[in-house]
Amino acid sequence: MIDGEFNYRYAGVQRVLGILLMIFSVSMLLPVAVGALYGDGELAAFVIGFAVTLATGFMAWAPTRQVRRELKIRDGFLVVVLFWMVLSLFGAIPLWLAVRPDMSFTEATFEAVSGLTTTGATVLVGLDTLPHAILFWRVLLHWMGGMGIIVLAVAVLPMLGVGGMQLYRAETPGPIKDSKLTPRIRETAKALWYLYVSLTLISALLFWAAGTSVFDAVGNAFSSIATGGFANHDLSLGYHGSAAIELVAIISMLAGSVSFGMHFMVWRNADPRIYWRDSETRTFVIMILAATTIATVVLMVAGTYVGLGDAVIKSLFQVLSIGTTTGFTTTDYSIWPSFLPMFLLLGGFVGGCAGSTTGGMKVVRSILLAKQGVREISRLVHPNAEIPIKMGQKVIPDRVVQAVWGFFAVYVTVFVLMFLILLSTGLSELTAFSAVAATINNIGPGLGEVSSNMASIPAAGKWTLCLSMLLGRLEVFTLLVILTPAFWRR
Amino acid sequence: MIDGEFNYRYAGVQRVLGILLMIFSVSMLLPVAVGALYGDGELAAFVIGFAVTLATGFMAWAPTRQVRRELKIRDGFLVVVLFWMVLSLFGAIPLWLAVRPDMSFTEATFEAVSGLTTTGATVLVGLDTLPHAILFWRVLLHWMGGMGIIVLAVAVLPMLGVGGMQLYRAETPGPIKDSKLTPRIRETAKALWYLYVSLTLISALLFWAAGTSVFDAVGNAFSSIATGGFANHDLSLGYHGSAAIELVAIISMLAGSVSFGMHFMVWRNADPRIYWRDSETRTFVIMILAATTIATVVLMVAGTYVGLGDAVIKSLFQVLSIGTTTGFTTTDYSIWPSFLPMFLLLGGFVGGCAGSTTGGMKVVRSILLAKQGVREISRLVHPNAEIPIKMGQKVIPDRVVQAVWGFFAVYVTVFVLMFLILLSTGLSELTAFSAVAATINNIGPGLGEVSSNMASIPAAGKWTLCLSMLLGRLEVFTLLVILTPAFWRR
Ligand SMILES: [K+]
Ligand SMILES: [K+]
Numbered sequence: 020m021i022d023g024e025f026n027y028r029y030a031g032v033q034r035v036l037g038i039l040l041m042i043f044s045v046s047m048l049l050p051v052a053v054g055a056l057y058g059d060g061e062l063a064a065f066v067i068g069f070a071v072t073l074a075t076g077f078m079a080w081a082p083t084r085q086v087r088r089e090l091k092i093r094d095g096f097l098v099v100v101l102f103w104m105v106l107s108l109f110g111a112i113p114l115w116l117a118v119r120p121d122m123s124f125t126e127a128t129f130e131a132v133s134g135l136t137t138t139g140a141t142v143l144v145g146l147d148t149l150p151h152a153i154l155f156w157r158v159l160l161h162w163m164g165g166m167g168i169i170v171l172a173v174a175v176l177p178m179l180g181v182g183g184m185q186l187y188r189a190e191t192p193g194p195i196k197d198s199k200l201t202p203r204i205r206e207t208a209k210a211l212w213y214l215y216v217s218l219t220l221i222s223a224l225l226f227w228a229a230g231t232s233v234f235d236a237v238g239n240a241f242s243s244i245a246t247g248g249f250a251n252h253d254l255s256l257g258y259h260g261s262a263a264i265e266l267v268a269i270i271s272m273l274a275g276s277v278s279f280g281m282h283f284m285v286w287r288n289a290d291p292r293i294y295w296r297d298s299e300t301r302t303f304v305i306m307i308l309a310a311t312t313i314a315t316v317v318l319m320v321a322g323t324y325v326g327l328g329d330a331v332i333k334s335l336f337q338v339l340s341i342g343t344t345t346g347f348t349t350t351d352y353s354i355w356p357s358f359l360p361m362f363l364l365l366g367g368f369v370g371g372c373a374g375s376t377t378g379g380m381k382v383v384r385s386i387l388l389a390k391q392g393v394r395e396i397s398r399l400v401h402p403n404a405e406i407p408i409k410m411g412q413k414v415i416p417d418r419v420v421q422a423v424w425g426f427f428a429v430y431v432t433v434f435v436l437m438f439l440i441l442l443s444t445g446l447s448e449l450t451a452f453s454a455v456a457a458t459i460n461n462i463g464p465g466l467g468e469v470s471s472n473m474a475s476i477p478a479a480g481k482w483t484l485c486l487s488m489l490l491g492r493l494e495v496f497t498l499l500v501i502l503t504p505a506f507w508r509r
Numbered sequence: 510m511i512d513g514e515f516n517y518r519y520a521g522v523q524r525v526l527g528i529l530l531m532i533f534s535v536s537m538l539l540p541v542a543v544g545a546l547y548g549d550g551e552l553a554a555f556v557i558g559f560a561v562t563l564a565t566g567f568m569a570w571a572p573t574r575q576v577r578r579e580l581k582i583r584d585g586f587l588v589v590v591l592f593w594m595v596l597s598l599f600g601a602i603p604l605w606l607a608v609r610p611d612m613s614f615t616e617a618t619f620e621a622v623s624g625l626t627t628t629g630a631t632v633l634v635g636l637d638t639l640p641h642a643i644l645f646w647r648v649l650l651h652w653m654g655g656m657g658i659i660v661l662a663v664a665v666l667p668m669l670g671v672g673g674m675q676l677y678r679a680e681t682p683g684p685i686k687d688s689k690l691t692p693r694i695r696e697t698a699k700a701l702w703y704l705y706v707s708l709t710l711i712s713a714l715l716f717w718a719a720g721t722s723v724f725d726a727v728g729n730a731f732s733s734i735a736t737g738g739f740a741n742h743d744l745s746l747g748y749h750g751s752a753a754i755e756l757v758a759i760i761s762m763l764a765g766s767v768s769f770g771m772h773f774m775v776w777r778n779a780d781p782r783i784y785w786r787d788s789e790t791r792t793f794v795i796m797i798l799a800a801t802t803i804a805t806v807v808l809m810v811a812g813t814y815v816g817l818g819d820a821v822i823k824s825l826f827q828v829l830s831i832g833t834t835t836g837f838t839t840t841d842y843s844i845w846p847s848f849l850p851m852f853l854l855l856g857g858f859v860g861g862c863a864g865s866t867t868g869g870m871k872v873v874r875s876i877l878l879a880k881q882g883v884r885e886i887s888r889l890v891h892p893n894a895e896i897p898i899k900m901g902q903k904v905i906p907d908r909v910v911q912a913v914w915g916f917f918a919v920y921v922t923v924f925v926l927m928f929l930i931l932l933s934t935g936l937s938e939l940t941a942f943s944a945v946a947a948t949i950n951n952i953g954p955g956l957g958e959v960s961s962n963m964a965s966i967p968a969a970g971k972w973t974l975c976l977s978m979l980l981g982r983l984e985v986f987t988l989l990v991i992l993t994p995a996f997w998r999r
Contacts, residue, residue, distance in 0.1 A: 093890070180892055182885070317933075358932035365925060388918045395672070395915025399990045400583070402670055417907065424914040425885030428878045431921065435855060442848035443807075448939045448956075466938075500889045 030086040032097050036105060037080025043106055044072035047113060049159060054152030057234075061150045064116035072109045095179050096501050099171060103164075103489055107132040110160055119150055125478045132485045134160025136492040137168065137376055139248025139346045139463030142474045142481070146253050151234060157249045158241040165245025165376040166215055168492065169279045173374045174207040181496045182426035183384060183419045184373065214282050219244045222271040229263040239264075243271035246376045248346030248463040253471075256336075257349040265336050265349060276303070276343035276371030298411045299372050303382045310338045310366055314359055321356035342366045344378040346463025353470035360466050364453055367460040378461025378491050380430060387415065387423045429495050434459055437487050444480040454480070458487035520576040522587050526595060527570025533596055534562035537603060539649060544642030547724075551640040554606035562599045585669050586991050589661060593654075593979055597622040600650055609640055615968045622975045624650025626982040627658065627866055629738025629836045629953030632964045632971070636743050641724060647739045648731040655735025655866040656705055658982065659769045663864045664697040671986045672916035673874060673909045674863065704772050709734045712761040719753040729754075733761035736866045738836030738953040743961075746826075747839040755826050755839060766793070766833035766861030788901045789862050789873045796872070800828045800856055804849055811846035832856045834868040836953025843960035850956050854943055857950040868951025868981050870920060877905065877913045919985050924949055927977050934970040944970070948977035 047069040054062045090098065107128065114120075115127035122130065126142045133140045134157050146154065176184040223240035227233060238251050252258035256268055274282070277300055285293045294300045314334035315327075324330040333350055340347045341363040353360050370379020387408065394406045407414045434455055441451035446468070453465030454476060468475050476484065490498050500506055537559040544552045580588065597618065604610075605617035612620065616632045623630045624647050636644065666674040713730035717723060728741050742748035746758055764772070767790055775783045784790045804824035805817075814820040823840055830837045831853040843850050860869020877898065884896045897904045924945055931941035936958070943955030944966065958965050966974065980988050990996055 092892075096889070180889055357935075358929040361932055361938060362929055365929075389922075391911070392915050392919045392922065395912055395919070396986060396990050396993060397995060398912075399586070399670055399986060400993065400995045402582075417911075420911075421881070421907075421914075422885055422888075424911075424918075425882050427918065428914075429882045429885070432879075432882065439848040439852055439855075442851055445847075448851060448942070449937075452938070452942075496886060496889060500886050503886060503890065505887060505890045 029094070029097070030083045031090050032094050032101070033079050034083040034086055035090065035098050036101055037076045037078075037083065039102060040072055040076030040079060040105065040109065042076075043109065043163075044069050044076055046159060046163060047072065047156075050113070050152040050156045053155040053234075054150060057151040059150040059152075061113075061117045061119065061152045064113040064118075065152060065156070067116055068109070068113035071112060075109070092179060093506070095175055096497055096506070099175060099179075099497055100489075100493060100501055102167060103132075103135055103492060107135050107485075107489075110135060110156075113156060114153070117150075117153060120145075120153065123478075125481050129473070129481045129485055130157065131160060132488050133458075133463075134158075134247070134249065135164035135167070136378075136461055136488040137161050137164045137245045137247040138378070138458055138461040138488045138491075139242070140457060140465075140469070140473050140484070140488075141249065141463075142472060142476075144253065144472055144474060146251060147258075154238065154251045155234075158238040158247070158251075161245040161247030161249055162219065162241035164492075165241075165247065165275070166212070168245075168376050169211050169215060169374065170208045171493075173211060173278070173280050176494060176497065179497065180422070181494050183387070183422035184494070210283055211279050214279055214286065215244070218271075218274050218282070222267070222274070225267040225270070226264065229267045230261055231259060231264060235259075239268065240271060243268050243345060243347070244275045244376065246272060246275040246343050246345040246371065246378070246461075248340075250347065255348040262332065265332070268347060269336060269339055272339055272343045272345045272347070275345070276375045276377045278372045278374030280374045281372070299383045299386065302386055303372055306366075306369065306382070307335075307339055307342050310342060310362070311335045313362070314338055314355075317357050317359055318355065323356055338363060338366070341462060342369070343371050344460055344462045346457070348464060348471075351470060353464075353466045364456050364462070364466060367456060367462040370460060378459075380427065380460075383410070384423050384426060386410065387420060388427055391420060391424070426494070426496065429499065430459075433490055433495055433499075437483055440483050441476075441480050444477045444483075446476065446480065454484060455487055458484045459491040461488060461491050519584070519587070520573045521580050522584050522591070523569050524573040524576055525580065525588050526591055527566045527568075527573065529592060530562055530566030530569060530595065530599065532566075533599065533653075534559050534566055536649060536653060537562065537646075540603070540642040540646045543645040543724075544640060547641040549640040549642075551603075551607045551609060551642045554603040554608075555642060555646070557606055558599070558603035561602060565599070582669060583996070585665055586987055586996070589665060589669075589987055590979075590983060590991055592657060593622075593625060593982060597625050597975075597979075600625060600646075603646060604643070607640075607643060610635075610643065613968075615971050619963070619971045619975055620647065621650060622978050623948075623953070624648075624737070624739065625654035625657075626868075626951055626978040627651050627654045627735045627737040628868070628948055628951040628978045628981075629732070630947060630955075630959070630963045630974070630978075631739065631953075632962060632966075634743065634962055634964060636741060637748075644728065644741045645724075648728040648737070648741075651735040651737030651739055652709065652731035654982075655731075655737065655765070656702070658735075658866050659701050659705060659864065660698045661983075663701060663768070663770050666984060666987065669987065670912070671984050673877070673912035674984070700773055701769050704769055704776065705734070708761075708764050708772070712757065712764070715757040715760070716754065719757045720751055721749060721754060725749075729758065730761060733758050733835060733837070734765045734866065736762060736765040736833050736835040736861065736868075736951075738830075740837065745838040752822065755822070758837060759826060759829055762829055762833045762835045762837070765835070766865045766867045768862045768864030770864045771862070789876065792876055793862055793872045796856075796859065797825075797829055797832050800832060800852070801825045803852070804828055804845075807847050807849055808845065813846055828853060828856070831952060832859070833861050834950055834952045836947070838954060838961075841960065843954075843956045854946050854952070854956060857946060857952040860950060868949075870917065870950075873900070874913050874916060876900065877910060878917055881910060881914070916984070916986065919989065920949075923980055923985055923989075927973055930973050931966075931970050934967045934973075936966070936970065944974060945977055948974045949981040951978060951981050 047065045051062050051065045111127040111131035114122050114130055115124055120143055129142050219240050222244055223236045226239045227236035235251055242249050281297055285291055311334045315330045318324055318330040336349050337352045344367050367379050369385045370381050371377030373381040373383045390408050408420055437455045438451055450467035450469055454469045457465035537555045540555045541552050601617040601621035604612050604620055605614055610633055619632050709730050712734055713726045716729045717726035725741055732739050771787055775781055801824045805820045808814055808820040826839050827842045834857050857869050859875045860871050861867030863871040863873045880898050898910055927945045928941055940957035940959055944959045947955035
């Protein structure tokens with residue numbers, strides 16, 4: 020039975036997707052349990068969603084269950100892209116079916132994409148009155164998406180060679196056996212899974228200890244470790260009005276924005292100094308502190324907050340929240356004075372460390388871009404000098420530097436194209452610019468009309484932003500490559 | 510006498526600047542003649558300007574007149590940067606001294622920088638009532654700046670190795686003798702000078718034949734060949750309301766936005782097909798036509814213009830005007846529908862061909878960026894393929910490609926920094942964004958509050974924009990390199 024019509028080129032991909040869908044379907048039973056516990060309904064939407072997803076997954080898997088084709092590198096691109104696209108569509112089903120909130124297909128898909136890509140941009144208002152099942156589903160999408168991103172960033176993308184990510188091959192846990200994807204991914208994924216679950220548990224306990232409800236503790240933990248940003252309240256974390264809770268959020272977001280390969284090494288060696296010895300992590304922390312200082316100074320000069328302590332806390336929280344591309348808010352930073360709103364939003368382009376759940380271009384790429392810029396200026400003074408580009412002690416091969424350049428150029432190009440498309444839907448320049456920035460970098464909230472939610476964006480714009488979120492999450496190249504004819508040639 | 514206190518490290522630079530200032534001072538006598546001819550005053554401002562500039566130039570030159578130091582490559586950076594900075598300051602003197610218009614020192618400097626860098630952003634309103642001497646000086650600054658830019662772009666920058674411009678070494682007229690700057694620049698400059706004067710003469714004759722006054726014919730010719738954009742009327746070229754005059758402007762702007770090295774080869778070989786055989790020129794024309802088509806379709810769909818002919822002409826003129834970074838307007842395109850205003854403005858980032866008078870990053874760099882982006886995507890499908898980057902038949906060395914990447918990253922970084930500075934002066938996002946885009950790309954008009962003039966920008970913002978214009982004109986690196994400590998070490 021392993022030969023025949025179902026042993027075709029993409030049988031392996033279909034098999035993996037079928038399995039993923041069946042696993043994913045089971046996750047829809049969790050909101051059913053939560054909804055039953057709190058007794059505020061919308062259980063049917065999730066039960067139907069579960070059944071449809073499970074059935075589809077089974078139908079995809081069953082004919083290929085005997086197939087033993089190894090996944091090839093190229094199949095990896097397909098699996099990754101389909102993982103986010105297909106799971107987003109099925110994840111949208113319960114949101115679409117639910118009576119409260121009453122969402123269109125477009126809105127439900129947007130919310131599910133925003134969840135799975137850990138963007139956290141919402142089209143919902145009135146969160147505080149929504150059923151618990153719905154709220155839980157949103158943060159669960161974040162949490163599952165975050166797990167997927169780490170496997171993607173630590174194990175899959177470096178192997179696929181996307182945008183200079185091969186930099187991270189040597190640093191990821193586990194041996195590199197060969198070019199076959201499955202064994203390596205499985206091994207790495209297991210270690211990451213333990214870490215991810217442990218960090219989430221700790222975060223939830225801390226949130227709960229700081230005074231949130233159990234429901235919010237779990238929700239905030241899911242949302243912050245995944246640097247997602249969905250909250251259970253319209254006021255985001257500002258709802259709690261508690262410095263302790265904000266502190267827990269800060270720690271959790273930081274945990275989510277450092278490479279999980281780094282967490283792994285710290286854990287294995289029981290040596291937290293490893294964080295500081297890593298130049299990417301160090302640069303990330305320094306950048307956050309520098310940006311916080313700038314924000315504090317501007318806020319104090321403008322007199323936005325009366326006390327220095329208040330300004331420092333608000334600055335740190337908001338800089339970290341946007342800089343890690345989480346997107347929680349404790350205040351409406353979009354009306355902060357001077358250049359601050361745009362400064363924070365543009366900071367999201369840098370994002371967190373590679374191998375974390377954050378969006379954006381990643382700190383390591385920004386470092387390489389800066390070093391290359393400085394090198395070019397040095398070369399004008401010393402035209403014949405050979406100036407290698409290093410990260411720590413390691414000389415970065417030209418091929419990797421080139422990949423990072425290509426990444427940057429394509430990122431900017433894709434950004435500009437989507438910005439123009441958004442403008443064509445009639446949005447203002449600020450709204451269109453910040454909506455694309457907030458989605459391609461998987462931040463969540465933007466400026467202008469999209470500073471708290473994206474409900475007012477026209478449908479065509481919402482679909483464009485779905486693409487934007489996926490492009491950002493898939494590091495642009497992963498999605499673009501499957502659009503090339505060369506990809507589909509055998 | 511050639512030894513001694515004046516034979517110091519920078520004596521050669523001082524000598525060249527002294528000579529340039531003396532030559533420049535003579536140009537201030539032209540507005541005196543024009544003012545005398547039209548009898549509407551402000552002669553004194555230019556006579557004083559002439560005297561001060563001549564005296565300063567003489568005082569700089571006299572002590573170094575016996576110095577026979579050859580200019581070194583590194584001196585080239587200083588000469589180029591000081592050329593634009595010093596000449597802008599002295600060029601501002603008559604504008605500052607004049608009674609009509611009554612300009613502050615900041616405003617006069619802004620206008621002079623805008624003139625010499627061929628940006629064409631103005632802080633003046635009521636142009637139609639200004640004295641002829643003032644109007645003539647503005648376009649004369651354009652024209653002289655344009656000449657300087659061509660020498661800079663064709664002869665100096667490739668030799669200095671700025672941002673991949675060494676690409677153009679092989680294509681420029683005249684032999685490359687050695688690393689000494691003077692003989693080569695002199696030879697090249699002479700050929701370019703003839704070409705530049707000839708094209709300007711032809712353009713002026715065509716404008717006059719199309720029906721402008723002699724004064725406007727000269728002004729428009731100066732302004733369009735230099736892709737500057739200063740006009741003698743508040744309505745810019747829209748004042749004339751003549752399709753024939755717009756057609757002449759289109760031809761003139763095109764002439765100014767093609768590499769003058771290319772003009773030289775066409776002229777020497779008497780073969781205009783050379784334009785089309787050059788991949789940069791070809792791409793430039795195709796991009797203009799494509800953008801015109803897009804603009805026409807959007808304008809027709811939105812019903813902005815009734816007739817197709819009208820929409821095509823307005824589109825072609827405005828796309829070309831912004832695309833060549835000239836900045837003439839025949840209509841207020843900033844209120845065009847949909848994404849068009851931003852589309853045109855962002856098109857200015859591409860600019861015209863390298864070796865022309867245009868601003869922006871230049872078509873050749875955009876081509877290389879696009880090719881590198883495509884290469885990186887291809888590499889994902891064919892990880893082991895060697896894919897060279899070519900322009901026409903020529904394989905571009907990695908070093909040059911790297912220089913272009915460095916250029917792009919630094920360009921974007923500098924843009925973002927100035928954008929944030931402008932925001933801190935209290936401008937709206939659209940105004941700040943477009944003001945920086947319009948100046949760093951040497952376009953002139955922006956969007957929002959700066960769609961027709963920059964009078965409303967606060968003084969701090971005007972100074973930042975002066976820096977922006979200079980950075981753009983000096984291809985960023987030329988100015989940045991002299992800010993590095995390494996540059997000043999012997
Ligand atoms: K987020
Ligand atoms: K211009």
